Amino acid sequence: MSELLHSPGESSEVGLxxxxxxxxxxxxVFLFKLSVLLNAAVGTVLAVPIVGYLLGPVxxxxxxxxxxxxxxxxxxxxxxxxxxxxxxxxxxxxxxxQTAKVACWVRRISAQQFQVFAINCAHLGCxxxxxxxxxxxxxxxxxxxxxxxxxxxxxxxxxGLFEYQYKIAGSSLSIHAGxxxxxxxxxxxxxxxxxxxxxxxxxxxxxxxxxxxxxSKSWPV
Amino acid sequence: MASLKKRVVDAAISGYEWxxxxxxxxxxxxxxxxxxxxxxxxSWMYVFGSAATVLLILQxxxxxxxxxxxxxxxxxxxxxxxxxxxxxxLGWYLRALHGWGSDFMIAIVLIHMVQVFLFxxxxxxxxLTWIVGVVLLLLTLGMAFTGQVMRFDQxxxxxxxxxxxxxxxxxxxxxxxxxxVVGGPIIGAATLSRFFTLHVFVIPGLLLGGVGVHLFMVLRxxxxxxxxxxxxxxxxxxxxxxxxxxxxxxxxxxxxAAWKDAVFAAAVLFSVMACAFFxxxxxxSGQPDPTIIQTAPKPDFAFLWIYxxxxxxxxxxxxxxxxxxxxLAIAGMLILPLIAGEGERHWARRPVAVLMVSVIAVSLxxxxxxxxxxxxxxxxxxxTSYAVPTKYLAHRTPLxxxxxxxxxxxxxxxCHSLDGAGGQRGPALDAIASRMTEDQIIRQxxxxxxxxxxxxxxxxxxxxKALVHFLMTLRGNDLAPAVDMSRKLAETSEMEKAxxxxxxxxxEPR
Numbered sequence: 001m002s003e004l005l006h007s008p009g010e011s012s013e014v015g016l017x018x019x020x021x022x023x024x025x026x027x028x029v030f031l032f033k034l035s036v037l038l039n040a041a042v043g044t045v046l047a048v049p050i051v052g053y054l055l056g057p058v059x060x061x062x063x064x065x066x067x068x069x070x071x072x073x074x075x076x077x078x079x080x081x082x083x084x085x086x087x088x089x090x091x092x093x094x095x096x097x098q099t100a101k102v103a104c105w106v107r108r109i110s111a112q113q114f115q116v117f118a119i120n121c122a123h124l125g126c127x128x129x130x131x132x133x134x135x136x137x138x139x140x141x142x143x144x145x146x147x148x149x150x151x152x153x154x155x156x157x158x159x160g161l162f163e164y165q166y167k168i169a170g171s172s173l174s175i176h177a178g179x180x181x182x183x184x185x186x187x188x189x190x191x192x193x194x195x196x197x198x199x200x201x202x203x204x205x206x207x208x209x210x211x212x213x214x215x216s217k218s219w220p221v
Numbered sequence: 222m223a224s225l226k227k228r229v230v231d232a233a234i235s236g237y238e239w240x241x242x243x244x245x246x247x248x249x250x251x252x253x254x255x256x257x258x259x260x261x262x263x264s265w266m267y268v269f270g271s272a273a274t275v276l277l278i279l280q281x282x283x284x285x286x287x288x289x290x291x292x293x294x295x296x297x298x299x300x301x302x303x304x305x306x307x308x309x310x311l312g313w314y315l316r317a318l319h320g321w322g323s324d325f326m327i328a329i330v331l332i333h334m335v336q337v338f339l340f341x342x343x344x345x346x347x348x349l350t351w352i353v354g355v356v357l358l359l360l361t362l363g364m365a366f367t368g369q370v371m372r373f374d375q376x377x378x379x380x381x382x383x384x385x386x387x388x389x390x391x392x393x394x395x396x397x398x399x400x401x402v403v404g405g406p407i408i409g410a411a412t413l414s415r416f417f418t419l420h421v422f423v424i425p426g427l428l429l430g431g432v433g434v435h436l437f438m439v440l441r442x443x444x445x446x447x448x449x450x451x452x453x454x455x456x457x458x459x460x461x462x463x464x465x466x467x468x469x470x471x472x473x474x475x476x477x478a479a480w481k482d483a484v485f486a487a488a489v490l491f492s493v494m495a496c497a498f499f500x501x502x503x504x505x506s507g508q509p510d511p512t513i514i515q516t517a518p519k520p521d522f523a524f525l526w527i528y529x530x531x532x533x534x535x536x537x538x539x540x541x542x543x544x545x546x547x548x549l550a551i552a553g554m555l556i557l558p559l560i561a562g563e564g565e566r567h568w569a570r571r572p573v574a575v576l577m578v579s580v581i582a583v584s585l586x587x588x589x590x591x592x593x594x595x596x597x598x599x600x601x602x603x604x605t606s607y608a609v610p611t612k613y614l615a616h617r618t619p620l621x622x623x624x625x626x627x628x629x630x631x632x633x634x635x636c637h638s639l640d641g642a643g644g645q646r647g648p649a650l651d652a653i654a655s656r657m658t659e660d661q662i663i664r665q666x667x668x669x670x671x672x673x674x675x676x677x678x679x680x681x682x683x684x685x686k687a688l689v690h691f692l693m694t695l696r697g698n699d700l701a702p703a704v705d706m707s708r709k710l711a712e713t714s715e716m717e718k719a720x721x722x723x724x725x726x727x728x729e730p731r
Contacts, residue, residue: 057400057401057403065406093410096296097295099378120382124382125379127514134631141517142532142598143597143598143646154673156536158537179399183395185396185399
């Protein structure tokens with residue numbers, strides 16, 4: 001009778017605690033360990049493409065992002081003025097809606113010389129506004145200010161405005177736009193190469209504020 | 222009748238028994254709800270944790286209801302919120318409940334944390350409960366930030382820009398982080414989708430799981446007893462003492478202690494409803510169109526203090542502070558119970574703890590207050606909005622009045638106020654001539670410095686002359702003009718060849 005009630009694997013160690021039972025069944029313990037290994041392997045194979053999917057935006061090369069885009073006729077920009085220009089981002093995707101629009105400040109220095117600034121403040125990315133009378137860009141967020149050539153004037157930014165590369169093809173002005181400019185991603189919009197004529201040397205002479213000490217030195221005491 | 226009543230009761234009991242026999246959950250739940258707790262913690266000071274849980278449930282329910290209408294797509298989100306506000310019956314009220322519920326939840330969670338800290342309830346054996354609680358606080362703040370993005374208006378758009386800019390400052394991986402946060406090269410559809418995923422799936426899942434673990438540990442270790450000065454927490458004796466206290470003074474948590482939690486939770490819910498009804502939903506503000514630059518983005522209330530701190534950090538230390546201080550602060554909160562797990566619990570014996578709470582609370586309050594009116598930001602419309610007060614124009618020469626025009630036209634008012642109107646970035650100019658001499662004003666205007674841009678390129682000599690002449694008339698209520706004492710010294714020593722420094726005469730204003 002007992003023969004019938006016993007399961008095939010059940011044997012003499014009925015009274016043993018579970019750990020001892022497991023120890024006795026070395027084959028099953030081995031198989032369990034093997035199954036754990038199997039799942040670790042399957043899990044790894046499963047995880048690689050998932051992580052790749054998750055990191056998709058990161059893995060894309062920065063230099064591949066963006067393209068040249070025409071932002072207007074050269075004649076639309078009077079020499080000596082700085083104007084706001086809207087354009088559709090060349091890297092926009094389905095469903096971006098209004099966020100696909102980008103604005104930039106175009107400064108025409110001379111007939112062939114331009115500067116195209118991102119509107120994003122170099123501090124934390126808020127949109128800077130141009131004030132022609134005082135020749136300053138001012139940021140509404142934390143009070144960053146920039147001179148007309150984009151160099152830092154005051155406030156928390158640690159550098160000048162981000163600049164786009166530009167080129168003049170016939171009568172149209174094109175810029176290279178891609179990544180939203182931040183301190184880490186500005187490289188794609190302001191690279192050292194190509195035909196963009198960037199003003200590497202800022203014309204503006206920065207005069208150090210005279211301190212009391214330096215002034216009093218030259219005076220007779 | 223009696224037999225009918227008896228039969229209904231019997232049927233209910235047998236139904237319950239059938240269910241409980243198969244489910245087996247009610248018994249343990251009732252048992253843990255009625256667990257004995259020391260009578261001294263059945264207090265109004267111990268009601269904040271349960272209120273936070275109730276608010277979390279409110280947020281989950283209202284959030285699900287909002288998701289019935291909200292469209293998490295960059296080109297539709299803003300419109301769907303307008304639709305909720307104006308076209309869906311009571312949509313505005315659900316949005317208001319969810320928005321105010323979030324503000325209340327942050328406030329209650331912070332109060333709960335301060336209470337636990339001041340009562341020393343994070344000490345042995347509840348260290349892990351505190352650590353999980355810190356994670357829950359961070360998750361709550363994460364919900365608040367991602368929730369602000371869901372509004373997908375101008376503030377949300379530029380707030381994302383600020384987040385991306387902070388991420389871009391991380392060394393080496395900054396670029397990768399920006400793209401991970403934004404989900405692509407620009408803020409757009411992918412950005413909203415991933416913040417929606419965080420706000421609706423990832424963080425709520427972690428939050429609910431975390432609350433479960435937090436509650437489980439509260440039940441496991443019991444609600445902390447009321448701290449007494451001199452009653453020292455020691456790992457060797459605390460659990461036995463707590464057990465004895467519970468046996469001696471224990472009362473069932475439900476109903477003897479829980480009624481206070483219930484009353485407070487009801488009061489909080491009522492306050493949320495009142496705020497939602499009277500003050501309405503938050504936004505959405507302008508459309509998320511980055512070409513509309515006539516905007517002054519601002520984060521939600523809970524993050525105003527961060528916004529303010531970012532205005533005051535000098536550029537040279539800004540990135541390190543931005544990246545290191547949050548890590549240290551969070552690490553400090555996490556390891557607090559591990560380094561101070563024993564000893565005094567009562568606030569009267571822990572002056573440093575009280576001081577820390579006071580300093581942090583005052584700092585957060587001050588920075589939040591500053592964040593509400595942003596004195597560091599230029600007032601972009603000030604130069605065209607506020608006229609020069611007529612009292613500063615009366616009895617002035619034509620040149621001086623011309624200078625007032627220059628002051629307006631060159632946007633000086635955007636940062637400098639006259640008679641209380643204008644920006645506060647720079648000092649008010651009402652009494653500038655009593656603080657600076659003509660030479661100093663000229664130098665400051667042309668060369669800038671001390672956070673003022675140089676206007677040398679924006680002013681021609683005649684404009685400068687007019688402007689400075691006007692500024693020289695601004696001496697408050699006829700204060701004495703500023704005098705450069707060193708110039709007098711130089712003149713005296715050259716003219717009189719006097720070896721001793723000349724004494725300023727008493728009539729001369731200093």
